[in-house]
Amino acid sequence: MKLLRFFSRPQSAPAARERLQVLLAHERVAVGDSDLLTKLRDEILRAISKHMQIDDERVTIRMERGAQVSTLAVDIEIPFDKDKKAA
Amino acid sequence: MGKVIVVTSGKGGVGKTTSSAALGAALARNGEKVVVVDFDVGLRNLDLIMGAERRVVYDLINVIQGEAKLAQALIRDKRLETLYLLPASQTRDKDNLTAEGVETVIAALKQSFDWVICDSPAGIERGATLAMRHADVAIVVTNPEVSSVRDSDRIIGLLDSKTLMAEQGERMEKHLLLTRYDPARAERGDMLKVDDVLEILSIPLLGIVPESMDVLRASNVGSPVTLSDERSAPAIAYFDAARRLRGELLPVTIPGEKRGFFGKLFGRKAA
Numbered sequence: 596m597k598l599l600r601f602f603s604r605p606q607s608a609p610a611a612r613e614r615l616q617v618l619l620a621h622e623r624v625a626v627g628d629s630d631l632l633t634k635l636r637d638e639i640l641r642a643i644s645k646h647m648q649i650d651d652e653r654v655t656i657r658m659e660r661g662a663q664v665s666t667l668a669v670d671i672e673i674p675f676d677k678d679k680k681a682a
Numbered sequence: 683m684g685k686v687i688v689v690t691s692g693k694g695g696v697g698k699t700t701s702s703a704a705l706g707a708a709l710a711r712n713g714e715k716v717v718v719v720d721f722d723v724g725l726r727n728l729d730l731i732m733g734a735e736r737r738v739v740y741d742l743i744n745v746i747q748g749e750a751k752l753a754q755a756l757i758r759d760k761r762l763e764t765l766y767l768l769p770a771s772q773t774r775d776k777d778n779l780t781a782e783g784v785e786t787v788i789a790a791l792k793q794s795f796d797w798v799i800c801d802s803p804a805g806i807e808r809g810a811t812l813a814m815r816h817a818d819v820a821i822v823v824t825n826p827e828v829s830s831v832r833d834s835d836r837i838i839g840l841l842d843s844k845t846l847m848a849e850q851g852e853r854m855e856k857h858l859l860l861t862r863y864d865p866a867r868a869e870r871g872d873m874l875k876v877d878d879v880l881e882i883l884s885i886p887l888l889g890i891v892p893e894s895m896d897v898l899r900a901s902n903v904g905s906p907v908t909l910s911d912e913r914s915a916p917a918i919a920y921f922d923a924a925r926r927l928r929g930e931l932l933p934v935t936i937p938g939e940k941r942g943f944f945g946k947l948f949g950r951k952a953a
């Protein structure tokens with residue numbers, strides 16, 4: 596019996612349950628289109644766009660929605676123009 | 683210039699999303715650049731099947747509406763670096779999916795990917811017709827069962843009339859992918875035979891994917907079956923189908939039977 600379990604693969608249903616719980620928790624708190632992460636994303640981008648042209652080559656956005664913690668990473672490549680004074 | 687494939691069926695729940703993910707991963711395993719696009723606006727699931735549901739930043743509608751750049755909406759697979767996903771929107775209305783928007787997105791994707799796989803929603807409405815509109819090749823996913831075969835026939839009619847290729851007087855390349863094939867039921871004679879389905883639909887066979895627990899397990903853990911369990915029967919069927927898509931001539935084996943299917947498959951003249 597034990598041997599059988601040793602050779603059988605781990606159950607996959609617990610993974611399904613855990614993934615669904617995290618996903619649905621995030622989807623349920625979203626009002627209309629946006630959860631907190633989405634709102635932060637948009638506000639950060641708006642702030643950036645006041646100072647520079649947002650170019651998809653230069654701005655990378657990553658999100659990861661977790662059970663306890665979510666992460667939002669906005670990676671911006673800021674070209675340095677020495678002839679230009681700060682706005 | 684990449685090839686655009688639509689994975690379609692008419693009937694719901696026959697295995698379009700499972701097949702889009704599995705074939706996408708199988709093609710990307712060879713180092714070819716693949717993007718799988720979810721056209722099921724409002725009921726997206728491809729992200730979940732590919733295990734990227736927590737990492738969605740933007741979606742197809744955001745790109746079409748000009749709220750995000752295409753490059754920002756693409757999610758790279760964690761396991762295969764040549765595999766990408768373009769998710770559908772979960773919250774926006776289907777009406778945001780415009781013909782011009784889809785055209786622009788597909789044209790841009792064709793520039794940077796070898797394969798653009800469009801996972802169609804069920805039905806014959808806007809989402810389904812837009813998913814097939816720009817395709818070069820169609821994969822018609824069918825279960826060996828009467829209503830699925832009937833709906834596939836209907837979809838084949840649309841592929842031959844409502845697509846860009848059809849409107850330009852060209853004939854779209856169409857392939858039949860028979861999924862959820864149950865050898866035990868075939869043995870008992872309670873399931874439509876492969877030959878019968880092929881004769882009725884008369885399009886060439888891309889592969890036969892057996893009904894399998896491995897598909898369920900793959901969806902539970904969020905991995906295309908061709909990545910989670912590459913030696914399983916459904917994964918092997920998808921890998922072979924991917925090779926046929928690349929143009930290789932491989933005999934199709936019917937699950938539960940030993941003999942190949944080569945002669946019949948290519949002997950028949952495809953409509």
Ligand SMILES: Nc1ncnc2c1ncn2[C@@H]1O[C@H](COP(=O)(O)OP(=O)(O)OP(=O)(O)O)[C@@H](O)[C@H]1O
Nearest residue numbers: 694695696697698699700804862892893894897898
């Ligand atoms: N070969 C298979 N063996 C066992 N189960 C399968 C197989 N193919 C698909 N399924 C299951 O069938 C169900 C529907 O599959 P899937 O979501 O891929 O279909 P679909 O055509 O994309 O559906 P929809 O029309 O709703 O978009 C899922 O639960 C999936 O796990």
Ligand SMILES: [Mg+2]
Nearest residue numbers: 698699722727
């Ligand atoms: Mg689907």
